[in-house]
Amino acid sequence: MNAVFYISAAVALISTVMVITRMNAIHALLYFIVSLLAVAVIFFTLGAAFAAALEVITYAGAIMVLFVFVVMLLNLGPSSTAQESQWLSLRAWIVPAILALVLVGELTFIIARGSLQAHAASPVEPKQVGVALFGPYLLGVELAALLLLAGMVGAYHLGREWGVEIEREGERESERAGEWESGRAGEWESGRVGERETRR
Amino acid sequence: MASIPMEYGLLLAGMLFALGLIGVLVRRNIVFILMSLEIMLNATGLAFVAAGARWAQADGQVMYLFILSMAAAEVAIGLALVLKLRRQFKTLDADAASRMHG
Numbered sequence: 001m002n003a004v005f006y007i008s009a010a011v012a013l014i015s016t017v018m019v020i021t022r023m024n025a026i027h028a029l030l031y032f033i034v035s036l037l038a039v040a041v042i043f044f045t046l047g048a049a050f051a052a053a054l055e056v057i058t059y060a061g062a063i064m065v066l067f068v069f070v071v072m073l074l075n076l077g078p079s080s081t082a083q084e085s086q087w088l089s090l091r092a093w094i095v096p097a098i099l100a101l102v103l104v105g106e107l108t109f110i111i112a113r114g115s116l117q118a119h120a121a122s123p124v125e126p127k128q129v130g131v132a133l134f135g136p137y138l139l140g141v142e143l144a145a146l147l148l149l150a151g152m153v154g155a156y157h158l159g160r161e162w163g164v165e166i167e168r169e170g171e172r173e174s175e176r177a178g179e180w181e182s183g184r185a186g187e188w189e190s191g192r193v194g195e196r197e198t199r200r
Numbered sequence: 201m202a203s204i205p206m207e208y209g210l211l212l213a214g215m216l217f218a219l220g221l222i223g224v225l226v227r228r229n230i231v232f233i234l235m236s237l238e239i240m241l242n243a244t245g246l247a248f249v250a251a252g253a254r255w256a257q258a259d260g261q262v263m264y265l266f267i268l269s270m271a272a273a274e275v276a277i278g279l280a281l282v283l284k285l286r287r288q289f290k291t292l293d294a295d296a297a298s299r300m301h302g
Contacts, residue, residue, distance in 0.1 A: 005204045009212045016216055016239055020223035025231050032235060039216075039246055046209060046253040051245075051261045058268055059242065063275050070279045071231060074286055122203075122256035132258040133265065140262070144269040151273030158280035 004106050005045045011099050012038035018095070025071045029064060030096040036060040037103050044110070047123035209250025216243035230285060230294045234278045241271045 015035040022028035036059045043052035133141060216239060223236030245264040252260015282292070289296040 002204055005208070009208075012212070013215060013219075016219045019239065020219060020227065020232070020236060025229070028232065028235060032238070035239070036242065039242060042209070042212070042246065043249055045204060046250055047203075047256075048249045048253055048261050048264075051249050051264050054265065054268060058272065059238075063238065063272060066275060066279060067231075067235070070282060073283065074231075074292070122253070124252065124256060124258050124261060128258040129261045129265075132262050137262050140266055144266055147273050148269055151276045155276040155280040158277070158284055 004110065005042060007102060007106060008038045008041040008045070011035075011102055012042065015096070015099055024092075026068070027092055029067055029071065030093060031099075032067075033060050033064050034096050034099045034103070036064070037100065041103055041106055049123065050126040050129050206250055206254035209253070210247055213243045213247035213250060216240075216246065228294050229292050230282055231292060233294060234275065234282065237278075238271060238275065241267055241274075 012035050015031040015038065018031040019028045019035060022031065036055060040052045040055040040060070043049075043055060220236045220239030220243060223239060224233055227233055227236065245267045248260045248263040248267070250260070252258065252263075285297055286292060
């Protein structure tokens with residue numbers, strides 16, 4: 001089990017170094033996802049299966065998808081097609097794929113050895129975490145909920161102003177054709193699509 | 201079966217945090233700065249989980265959950281600001297927004 005930890009740590013460090021040295025944002029995001037998956041494996045070897053699952057679902061799933069979505073949104077334009085074909089070259093994805101395959105090999109090794117819980121010396125069950133979370137840390141949970149609400153309202157506010165600017169630019173006939181695509185994206189981000197439809 | 205010493209987990213967390221800090225200091229593209237911030241937050245969570253596993257307490261994972269929710273809120277606001285910066289300055293250079301319009 002120690003070998004699994006060391007290999008995952010090496011994968012995490014290598015992919016993190018690659019994240020901060022890449023020039024292309026999508027390449028960096030690929031490496032960052034591999035780094036997060038490696039950290040999830042490390043959580044599992046430490047006996048924190050709940051944290052490992054959350055790392056994969058929330059970090060590597062939700063937050064990274066948000067990053068990829070925004071990077072795609074920023075690269076609108078005529079040059080995006082050429083960039084996209086360049087992004088899908090073999091050199092871009094082969095190293096993250098190899099690093100991810102190392103993690104898959106570790107996973108199959110863990111599963112093949114059976115008894116998922118017996119690896120760590122003292123695993124902390126999800127039930128313990130839940131009991132602690134809604135017992136002594138209940139106030140923290142409420143504060144986290146307030147923080148998420150504030151984050152949602154703030155992101156909506158910032159995105160809404162951005163959508164209004166684009167809409168104002170879209171009034172000019174000359175730019176209408178070019179701005180249509182990004183204008184739609186901005187409105188979708190701020191949820192103003194329905195409003196515009198009714199105004200027409 | 202010998203379990204992993206806590207020091208190694210903390211050492212890995214420290215190295216990941218240092219890499220994230222280097223990323224924040226070196227890169228000027230604001231998307232990469234946000235990514236490096238995420239690396240640093242993730243490293244902090246790793247330190248909490250490693251310490252929680254050492255004493256077999258659930259508190260480490262509880263703290264990890266709080267860090268996770270904070271990172272989610274931070275990245276939502278940060279990416280909205282990136283979109284706004286791009287819209288206003290037509291660039292992703294963090295130095296472009298160095299002047300305040302008080």
